[in-house]
Amino acid sequence: MEFPAKSLELKVAVERYSSGFEHGGRRYYFVSSSKADAYPHGPSAWLAAPPFGGSEQIDLALGFGKVFRLEKATAQIPNPTFRLRARVKQLFSSMIVYMEAVHLQIQVVPDFVDEQLIRDDGAGEADPEILEMLAAAAGGCETFGLNRLVGDSAQIRCSGLKGMLIASPRLKGSRKVEVPETMLKFGATDFSQECLSVLSFSRVRPTSLGLDVILRLEAAQCDMKALVQGHKRYLRRVSRMDGFRAGAFDGLYYDLHDEKTMTEPEIWSQKTYIGTHLELLLCGFDPHQHPLLEVILRQKEAALKKAMKHVHLRGCWSARGHPEPQGEGGSLELKDNEIFLMVPCDAEESGWRALTGEVIINYLSDRDPNSLRLAVAKDSEALRAKCAPGALFFSKKGRPLQVNLSWDFDGDYFQVITQEEVVSSFRGETAPGPLPRFKDPQLTDVVINSLVDVHAHFLLEYPPREEIGLHHWQWQMKAGEGPLAASSLEGRQTAAAYCKSLDVEKGKPLPKLGPYPNGPRWDFMNKKEGAQTVHSQTSAGECYRQAAKAFEEFQAAKAPGERGADADLMKAWKGLCDELGPPKCEAMKKLAARVRGDWAQNIRDGCNRAEREAGGNPNACMDEELRGEWLTHLQKRVQEEVERQNFTLTQLALAAWHMKYVDQGVSLEKKDPSPSFPWVLFREELLQWKEHGQGCPKRQLRKNHALLRKLQRNISEAMTDADKEAKVKEAIQGLRGHMKCQQCLDTRTKLLSDLHLGSWSAAAEAVRGIAGRGEVEEVDCEELRFAKAFISDTLEHGKQPGAKLQELVDQLVTGQESFRKLELTAVRFHGELYVVEGNHRLWCIKEAQRRLQKKLSVSVRVPNLYFGFIHRQEHKEPALPYFLQRFDPRFEGKEVEVQVLNNESPKATEHDSQLGTGASQQRPSCPKCGGGMVERANRSDGSKFLGCANYFASGCNGTRSLPDQTVGPPSSTSFQQPSPAAASPSCPKCGGGMVERANRSDGSKFLGCANYFASGCNGTRSLPDQTVGPPSLTSFQQPSPAAASPSCPKCGGGMVERANRSDGSKFLGCANYFASGCNGTRSLPDQTVGPPSSTSFQQPSPAAASPSCPKCGGGMVERANRSDGSKFLGCANYFASGCNGTRSLPDQTVGPPSSTSFQQPSPAAASPSCPKCGGGMVERANRSDGSKFLGCANYFASGCNGTRSLPDQTVGPPSSTPLTC
Known part of the structure; x- marks a missing residue:
């Protein structure tokens, strides 16, 4: 059998559509798709042609097979043109791998009918070796973890065939593919000139339940207490900062494979980005240091935001559905509402465990509470022998589980709920759902002369996506009122209208949209009625409010403060400097700076390109950039450059790390502005440096674990199966590798000795004796x-x-x-x-x-x-x-x-x-x-x-x-109550002390309970009135009566200094902003240039008054130009009145060796004047190489570009402000 092709042939095939073709005097060409033009394999692809011309044989040019026929009109499909178009569009779906059908025996067999229903709609069976080869060509499957690719289950296309294939041991070695008649949507039954294409392999993973499912479970009388409590525990686990390391693993593992709404390039991007930081965590990098600190905080915030619409419930799985495959002689094990599903479990010898007992099955598109079905999970040796793990199998005989429902098996995912308290209290009904009202039940037939006519008519009839969303919104409004409303006739009709709107593309009538009520919209589980907010009194509403509160508190909380540079990498850099010398290390840093600039420029170019494509084509995305071609190209260029300069990649990687986190001080910053650099580019090199400093590298332990698990899962069958024996020998060979830690090496050597690997049977018995709970x-x-x-x-x-x-x-x-x-x-x-x-x-x-x-x-x-x-x-x-x-x-x-x-x-x-x-x-x-x-x-x-x-x-x-x-x-x-003499106000909730914190969204200051991280207390107060000035690091002191801050013009409260997020300008904002939402503002009072902060000039003498604004006469404050970082004086009333008056900074000397500020010069040490305009000079940095020079202080005010070299003096290290990517 020829090995399946993956990339070159696919590209050639796709070019047929993008380049266009001539036929019957008419030019047909590719217009757009949901992805870049080079790879038009998204959910839709449009063909267009000039008027006149055309032919009935257009299907031959498109490659639809020898015969192209319209389906007959039926009562269910009154207008087959929709049906036809729905099938045609599948040919443009994403093909990840395919093989020529001439090497296979594809047979169309009769549908399996029982209880007068087709029980294998959309699903066929195939030789396991065929799917195994296709999965290997696509990159293989995971063997560990709770989220795994199922190589024995694939969504396929082959000319007019559309549906799923499942591996069947009955067909092993036959090269056969048996498909039911329902999989043949159009075209001939001769597939010798076609290709069997795989769109996707199935995946099994733990999943969360949407709030729509929670509403339906509650309507089915399920006990929701355990579910709500479980959601609370999940939110607390995500929000808390203790247990940070274990929680970080959970979050990154989940996000790595959360592919629910991502396209293939986005999956690549997420696996590259999240996978890199997961490797850092596995290798032993500290999660309280950058970049892990920044990434984990981002992931936590994203998880809390997602928790407002999804509830995490242990024992809930997502899997694709299949009908039970036939055994030898056509035998079947399942009947009625029985199902079979094996889910990942690394603790089991096989790596999988079978579900048993009652479960609830949910189909993702359903909204009717009666569409939830109670099933019984069955386990037996016969089922394990013929059913692939990771796929959900339904019965093909007896009363079907999906009676009165429109479930099929052409690629749909189902959710399987096993939580005992929820399942045991389930009281769902199976009565057929009501029909919705339709706009026009009898669609008119349309004469079709070409495929273009099909597309044009579809565009006129198919409802826009917004209308489908309104159907769901109306159901949500009704179901949010409570279980009785969700189960009422009106509620179920609304649910049916939403589900039927999804079937319009298959030729079904379009449901009528109910009246759209005037007034504010729901924010999913709340709505406004006048001045009051009405909450949904459902468990879904409670879960939503819990998550919304947790998200708000997490955003307001201060990030943990255990930052700093990695000690192992610091030690490695010191050793490298001693070995190579400072000049060569500085040369490496200059190269690293250029590489970082190229990295940032590539990201900017990719974003700009995506914006341009989206402007002309709203469905376009940055396909090529996300697939990593530019990353591979950059890595190649970097490799050539280090070879030219006689460096190594590992040395450059360490120099890039030191330049960013030590020289530029990012390790001490609250946020890492670009956590992808240098980690994604130099991941393996930095991991090697980290392991070099470890006495016991964790990756070596994990490698041993994976090899021993591989041995465990295959050794029982090694005596009878040559493939299993080869895998065992491969694992043993890998376990003979070197280990840095002598203690771990001795432990592994003793373990291998105890396994008696000279005999497979004795080794299998020894493994069973060692494995288990201990x-x-x-x-x-x-x-x-x-x-x-x-x-x-x-x-x-x-x-x-x-x-x-x-x-x-x-x-x-x-x-x-x-x-x-x-x-x-x-x-x-x-x-x-x-x-x-x-x-x-x-x-x-x-x-x-x-x-x-x-x-x-x-x-x-x-x-x-x-x-x-x-x-x-x-x-x-x-x-x-x-x-x-x-x-x-x-x-x-x-x-x-x-x-x-x-x-x-x-x-x-x-x-x-x-x-x-x-x-x-x-x-x-x-x-x-x-x-x-x-x-x-x-x-x-x-x-x-x-x-x-x-x-x-x-x-x-x-x-x-x-x-x-x-x-x-x-x-x-425990934390004790502060003394009565303490000036800081006490917490209104627990009576504890209060500390100053900053709101992450806008930087506004407030007082938060000091016990927040210790006990979770979220008490807050507004800051007391005080004189505008540099804040205390931990608390605000009560100001003296003579130094009162201006009052708020709206509420009369105190005012505090804040910064504008867009340009960094300062203004006075109401101190009650966080407590009551008051947004009163005032301009800063006139003051001398630069308060004594760590990033500005020192306070001049009283005689050196601040210049006034040339436009409004107000005070001036120091600001920075966003484009180049140069300093100038801007009007203090900018934020209050919009005045944009500017002046150049007064003359002053270049700053002493402080890393972040310029000191006030002595009278004798005047700054050199500008050679062009005679003004003052300030220190600046060259963008290309980072070198320092003196530039005219009037550059931003008047455009003067005079420069001088720096005087002979010790110039302080560069600013810690990093390049933002």
Whole structure:
């Protein structure tokens, strides 16, 4: 069998459409599609021709086969031209790989009919070897993870054939493809001159439920409490900053494969971008440093935004539907409402697990509550033998699950809900849905002379996308009123109208749009009625409001402050400088700067090109750019340049990192403006530098894990299957590679020795003996370490969810709870036992041991690091990835930080802290930021001290010694009330301290609760009235009465200085903006140039007054030109009145070696004057190479471009403002 073609033949075939052709005196040519002209394979492609001419044989030129016939008109399809057009457009869909049909035996077989219904509509069966070869040509399938490509299920086209193919063991080795008659939409049954094209392979993955599904589940009387609570937990997990590392893995893994609405180039782009940063996280880069910090915060914000329309529910899967394939002799195992589905599970030996028991099936296009169907998931050896894992199989005999529904199997995805509380309470009906009202039930026939006429008539009749959206909006309005409204006749008719509007392209009548009510639109689950907001009193509405609140709070919160440069890369750069010398390192940085400029320019050019294409063709997209041709081209150019200059790519990659994050100070910035550079361009090189500085590279552990899993999944059949044996030998060969860590190498060597690889049968038996949950051991709790660096102060799972840790400690001390009943799960790593499941319980046990002053033994289950799995609440996960996702190599695991989640204090006991809660016994405040203090332990000697409670939130490392008193257990996990003398206002919700924060959207300042990151308290206050000036780093001091800030012209409140996001100009804004939404503004009062900030000139002497505005006479403030960064004086009234008066900056000397500011010159050290206009000079940078020079200060004001070289002096390092890409 000839190996399938992928790219060259596809390009030639597509060029037939784009270049056009002559036929019958008429020119037919490609006009546009949803993608770039070079690859017109989107959902629609239009052909046009000048008037006159044409022929009935146009189909031959298009390659539709030997016969081109119209379908007959029926009651269901009164106008076949729509039907025809719907089939024709499929030929222009995206073809990812294909093979010539002459090598195959494609047979059209009769439809499978049972209960007078066609049960295999749109789905055929094929030789598994055919699909295996096509999948290999398309890039293969994933073998690990919860999101996998299913190579045995493909959506295909072949001339007039359209539908799905599933691998059938019954046809193995036959080269046969059997398709039912329903798959043949038009054309001949001879496919010898055609190509079998694959549009997509199926994918199985965990999925979220849209709020429309939640509305329908509630209408079906499902218990929604568990679902709403699960959504709350998900939002809390995404929003929280503790557990940052584990949450980052979850978010990046999900986003990497979230292909629900993405086109193929967008998938490529997302996998390149997200995949790069996932690799950085896997390799051990710190998620609290850039670029991971910026990327993870972005992903968290996107996840919270998406959560306003989708609810994450554990046990919900998305899979493509197929009818059950026939077994030997035509045998079938499923009947009635039985289904079969195997979902990914890395903990199982096969990598898959079969669902069993009752489940709910949802079809994505349905909106009627009665279209949800209860099914029974079945499992058997016969089903596993013939049904491909990852595909959802329906029965072909008995009463069909989809009776009264229009489900078919030509590529549609279904959602399978397995959550027990939801499924067990399901009370759905199967009564047929009502018919909607139609605009014109009897469509008129149209005479068709050519394919162009089909397209033209379709454009006249097909409803625009906006009208389909209005059908959905009207259903949403009705269903949002509650379950009774969603289940009412009117609600179901509205749902039917939406679903039927999707079928118009298939020749169905167009539903009539209901009355469009006047007034404000819903923001999905809320609407305005006068001055009041009406909330949908449904579970969907509650989930929406929870997510909206979490999103708003996350945007207002301050980003975590643990930034800084990576220590391993810093060490590597120092070694490289010692080896090569400073001149060569500087030359590498200059090359890196040019490469970064090319990178940024490519991105800008791509965006501009996409905008131009979209202007002429609204459906165009940046296909070529997103596919990575420009990235490959840039990498090739960089490789040639480093060879010419006698560098290496690894050296250049490190220079690019140091130039951006150290020289330009991006590692200390709040945001990384371009997190893709240099990581996407130099991903492998930077990962190598990181691993070079690690004693135990994590990627080597993951590689071992993948090879051992490959061995495990194939060794049982290695004796009888040559392909399996080859895979086992390949895995063994890979496991003999070098490992940097000697301890890990010794562990792997011993494991391979225990597997008895000389005999496949003995090895298979040894693997089964090692795999699993592991044995229970009795271990002294002092020998156990924490896998996590942070835990909450509340039990999240188990018998007492929601209980405080201190309560469990009390129960252990008093004997109410047994230590031996608190089973833990740990893995052995580098000779130590790290608890991966039960870190909360371990903290309680260690605390109880401290109070009892005696040794304690606990029960610990110890699975094998490579073959074992962790049994969680509802599922199993492989031990090694689960451990590495939670283990922070910066911490040794001897201590753990306990983070407070709410304001409720643990119950007091006789062993509790002697620190009171009254005003006279307050915890000391932080000497650096004024925040609260919590008890911590020194890692080196275990001594206790007080550390700043804002350490994790803002990076403040203030410390104090403990007061002379006994500090009890609860004191280490709670924030104390600040002293009454503290000037900062108290939190209106919890009474705690307040700290200054900035709104991410507009930079406005407000006071937020200091306990936000510790306990989640989101109390806020407006800033108190104060004199405009540089803000305090942690809090605002109460101004003196004589220095009052101007009052707000709208509400009379205080005013605070703010910055305009568009140009950075300063103005006074109402201090109540965040608290009440007041947007009153004033111009800044007249003042001398430049407040004493870190980025401006120093305050001049009183005699050096600020010049006045030449236009309005107002004050002047320093501003920066957005195009080149040059400084000038702009009118202070710009934002208030729009005055745009400007002046050049006064003469001054070039700044001393400060990295961010210019100092006020001494009288004797005057700045050189401009050689052209005699004005002052300021330091600037050359855009091409970054070199420094003096430019005329009047450049922006008058256009003078006079320049001088810098005087002989030490010039400060460049500004930390990076190039924004």
